Amino acid sequence: MKKASIWILTLFFMFVSASGILQAHKLEVNLTQQPPVVMVEAGFSGHHHGLSGGDVFIYAPGEAEKAFQTGKTDVQGKFAFIPTEAGEWKVVVDDGTGHRGERVIILEENFFSGEKAEPESEELKQAQEPQEEASENEADSSQTQVPLLWKVLVGVSLLFGIAGILYGAKARQRSK
């Protein structure tokens, strides 16, 4: 059994050593404001091309059930819609095989006036930029902070830790 574990461990490290091709298999949705439209771009993380033909569902502010607009991404994984009011818009993209990505964008009133509010001073400008970025990335900011390799190491360490604790507990139970 000990020998078996060593061989499986070898197999496991063969996978880890293939870290050059390790990528999160997550459907990512990016939104950009291009007044009067919001541009949706969907694709799998690590892939260089977008998700073609993905189902897109746009939800207006305060409307969680009925989609404001539906459609499909083009060959480049892009889709555009024209929002009608300020507030929190939710965009969901589904590839039809169980992968789904969603993102929220908060649109200010100045999006609809066709111009961005001029910052009064350089100081204000600097303060404003991170806020805009924060509202666009609000949906998954917590997910993009930690590098993938760290997540892999944390997961593997936890799994080995759980196995170790269970092994110790069972061994103690058997010795009693």
Add this chain to the structure above:
Amino acid sequence: MHIADGILSTEIAIAADAVSVGALYVFGKRARTEEIPKMGIMAAALFVASLIHFPVAGTSVHLGLFGLAGILLGFRSIPVVFTALLFQALLFQHGGLLVLGVNVINMSAGAVAAYFLWRIRVVPEALRAFLCGFAGIMVPALLMALEFELSGYGRGIYYLMSLYVIAGGIEGILTFVVVGFFRKADPQILPQY
């Protein structure tokens, strides 16, 4: 392969959660002490394997190793799949937490199917290994399509099975190679059920 939250109906998801937690308890409790290190390492291998993926026809398919888990662990692969999928959902957002039970049932079914295939001794071992890897992907894919249909998405998903045939083929070849390696390096690792 991993179903995300919000796609299947809540009733199906909760029922599957209950079944998978029950299976985790039953098959986890029966695990022998000496099997636990092997289960832990296999869980880590499953956890990492889902990160190796290939673009196919505009979507993405990835390795699962469910067939290999079924060969090496039999029914013990169920708690292994549960744990690996839980960590994948928490750390990589592969599949939702509410539908964790559905994903566990789908992928464990692949492992259990592989376990039963491995027991058919009349089939040559190399072919059995390939079929186990193939079934480890195709059984979960078929169950996923069935669940989509039950949740009212129609039968269109069945046409996407061709993508999983490719993934199943890749997984079958990988399982064949790994089993061949184990056969040469240390045959005792391959259980003779």
